[in-house]
Amino acid sequence: MALHHEFLVRSNNAGVVAVLNKGHARNVNTNTALQRIYALLAERDMYLHAQYVPSCKNIADALSRGDIKAFLTGFPSVSTQVVPPLPSYLSDKLLSL
Amino acid sequence: MHLLPQTDVTSVSTGPTTQPACSGPIAAMSTLAASAVTPPMEQPAARIETDPRRIITPLIPSRIEELLVRLGILDEWKHILISIRNGFDVGILSIPSSTNLFRQPQISTRSPPHNRCIHRLRAICGPLFQRFYPLRTRGFNWTFLYSATGGNPQTKLHQISYHTGSLVPKGQPYDPINQRRDKPRLFPHQLGLVQRNSNTDSLAPRRLLGSHLQHRSSISDCATGNLTTGLSLHTLERINLCRSSPHVWPVIKCWCLRFGRRHGSSHLSESRFWPNKEMGQRFLCCLFTRPIMDRTGLCLPDSAHWCAMEPTENTSACILPTLHRFRLGPSREVSSTTGRQTQQITHNLIALAKPESRHTQKEAQSLHGRLVHASCIFRLIKPFLRSLIFFAESFHSSHARCFLPRNVLADLHQTDNIIRISPSRVPLRKPDPVNINWWGDASTSFGIGVVIDSYWAVWHWCPGFTVGPGREFDIGWAEAIAVKLGLITALHLRRFLLAEYRAASS
Numbered sequence: 001m002a003l004h005h006e007f008l009v010r011s012n013n014a015g016v017v018a019v020l021n022k023g024h025a026r027n028v029n030t031n032t033a034l035q036r037i038y039a040l041l042a043e044r045d046m047y048l049h050a051q052y053v054p055s056c057k058n059i060a061d062a063l064s065r066g067d068i069k070a071f072l073t074g075f076p077s078v079s080t081q082v083v084p085p086l087p088s089y090l091s092d093k094l095l096s097l
Numbered sequence: 098m099h100l101l102p103q104t105d106v107t108s109v110s111t112g113p114t115t116q117p118a119c120s121g122p123i124a125a126m127s128t129l130a131a132s133a134v135t136p137p138m139e140q141p142a143a144r145i146e147t148d149p150r151r152i153i154t155p156l157i158p159s160r161i162e163e164l165l166v167r168l169g170i171l172d173e174w175k176h177i178l179i180s181i182r183n184g185f186d187v188g189i190l191s192i193p194s195s196t197n198l199f200r201q202p203q204i205s206t207r208s209p210p211h212n213r214c215i216h217r218l219r220a221i222c223g224p225l226f227q228r229f230y231p232l233r234t235r236g237f238n239w240t241f242l243y244s245a246t247g248g249n250p251q252t253k254l255h256q257i258s259y260h261t262g263s264l265v266p267k268g269q270p271y272d273p274i275n276q277r278r279d280k281p282r283l284f285p286h287q288l289g290l291v292q293r294n295s296n297t298d299s300l301a302p303r304r305l306l307g308s309h310l311q312h313r314s315s316i317s318d319c320a321t322g323n324l325t326t327g328l329s330l331h332t333l334e335r336i337n338l339c340r341s342s343p344h345v346w347p348v349i350k351c352w353c354l355r356f357g358r359r360h361g362s363s364h365l366s367e368s369r370f371w372p373n374k375e376m377g378q379r380f381l382c383c384l385f386t387r388p389i390m391d392r393t394g395l396c397l398p399d400s401a402h403w404c405a406m407e408p409t410e411n412t413s414a415c416i417l418p419t420l421h422r423f424r425l426g427p428s429r430e431v432s433s434t435t436g437r438q439t440q441q442i443t444h445n446l447i448a449l450a451k452p453e454s455r456h457t458q459k460e461a462q463s464l465h466g467r468l469v470h471a472s473c474i475f476r477l478i479k480p481f482l483r484s485l486i487f488f489a490e491s492f493h494s495s496h497a498r499c500f501l502p503r504n505v506l507a508d509l510h511q512t513d514n515i516i517r518i519s520p521s522r523v524p525l526r527k528p529d530p531v532n533i534n535w536w537g538d539a540s541t542s543f544g545i546g547v548v549i550d551s552y553w554a555v556w557h558w559c560p561g562f563t564v565g566p567g568r569e570f571d572i573g574w575a576e577a578i579a580v581k582l583g584l585i586t587a588l589h590l591r592r593f594l595l596a597e598y599r600a601a602s603s
Contacts, residue, residue: 007587008530009580011537016576023472023479025577029570033577034480035511040584042477042515048580049530055538063546063555064538064579071546071553082552084589090578093570094544094556 006047012058020050036087158182436474436521443471447513452506455498461489468512478515481508533592537583539575541565547583554586
């Protein structure tokens with residue numbers, strides 16, 4: 001279904017914010033990851049706009065460091081865990097919790 | 098014979114006289130003449146002799162008087178109007194009895210015109226006056242106005258401005274379509290000339306009409322200025338929209354008043370172009386234009402005296418042709434026709450890149466340039482163009498012909514696929530992003546965490562897989578994977594459809 005909308009994503013990494021808004025990366029692996037993101041966006045006619053936020057204001061910072069208890073304590077409104085399917089090329093690199 | 102008696106009166110009487118008596122019978126005499134012509138006995142009508150020192154013009158005095166009244170200069174030009182009715186005096190009417198010698202400034206007894214200098218910033222008016230004063234310009238002839246009032250074109254200028262980047266290209270204008278740089282001594286194809294009163298009805302559509310484009314400089318007394326509004330406006334010749342691109346900088350020549358090198362540059366740097374109306378949903382970028390003086394010699398400077406200046410400053414006040422650079426800003430939307438044409442052209446170009454064919458460096462660069470141009474419309478192909486430029490830069494000789502690597506072919510195939518499935522009607526202006534409370538982060542120590550609205554997901558790095566500096570995968574890659582996983586999570590939760598529904602319902 002064609003949405004044709006641009007969605008906002010927040011990150012505390014200025015590099016990926018710049019790369020996502022620019023459209024290409026100098027690093028080959030990062031550019032490959034960007035290609036997969038853009039191919040997925042093209043199938044659904046969507047665009048992403050990245051916004052930089054400091055680490056202290058990024059509510060996903062605790063999750064990325066594995067401190068799930070502190071995250072659930074600090075943000076009780078975010079209470080539902082989901083386990084989306086992991087892409088095949090990431091199955092040897094990531095594990096779903 | 099009968100004789101009258103002699104008198105003493107010496108005066109002559111003019112009373113009735115008697116005819117002298119014939120002394121004998123008149124003999125009948127006739128002469129035959131074959132070519133005898135009877136002369137006209139009537140006197141021709143006397144013609145009114147005009148004064149050769151007066152000239153009668155065929156102009157209609159009533160219309161001229163109406164025009165002078167409309168312009169408000171009837172009092173100053175009244176003698177012209179009288180002369181048009183009664184004739185202009187030429188030559189001298191009487192021999193001068195004496196000779197009067199006047200100094201040059203005393204010859205012109207007419208008061209100099211009042212000049213207005215309009216600037217968008219109130220604070221600039223003072224420095225402008227100080228800049229004029231060292232030139233011995235008569236300051237009382239100048240009024241420095243502040244033009245930033247509501248509803249004027251200046252206000253509209255800021256509302257439709259899209260471009261925020263560099264205003265003037267550093268180098269020569271580069272044409273990505275023809276892969277060349279415009280030579281500075283040649284006028285580009287988009288050169289326009291200043292013209293007045295362009296007839297908008299007779300111009301063809303699909304073109305940016307001259308009346309749609311106006312130029313305003315900071316000086317009201319521009320060569321084609323409109324003195325009634327205080328703004329120096331003049332329209333430009335039509336510009337072909339088809340050849341206009343966000344990358345191409347057309348050059349427009351206009352005639353502006355120049356106050357010498359430094360002062361002219363400072364004034365012209367404040368000049369602006371703006372569109373008069375919307376044309377094909379495409380606006381002109383409202384940029385500061387830095388003038389480039391015409392050194393090509395195609396249009397010689399036309400010097401003109403400036404009444405408000407001292408005679409010694411005539412050389413510093415002249416009208417020169419000036420080249421302004423501007424470019425059209427990105428349109429709000431690419432029409433379906435343009436999108437389909439770009440799709441077809443790009444597809445044909447990529448179809449030429451076959452695994453069995455060999456290409457030169459110039460062909461690879463040309464293909465990359467065209468795809469970069471297409472990426473202005475189809476933004477999602479940008480990450481797929483990196484391998485092509487790496488391939489183009491890997492040539493050691495410009496005459497060499499190389500096969501396309503597999504990764505380049507794969508990227509070109511993916512580029513063609515993205516362009517093919519993309520809609521032909523593409524908005525170029527980025528819409529406001531929809532906030533679905535999407536947060537993502539990655540760390541080298543643990544893994545990736547994603548939060549979308551009230552849902553969260555977390556992934557841990559596999560044992561033995563490390564991310565960090567000096568490794569194959571760095572933190573930038575991990576953050577990009579976090580975005581990818583967040584995208585998968587949002588699609589899994591159908592967040593995008595929900596946001597679309599909310600946007601549509603609101």
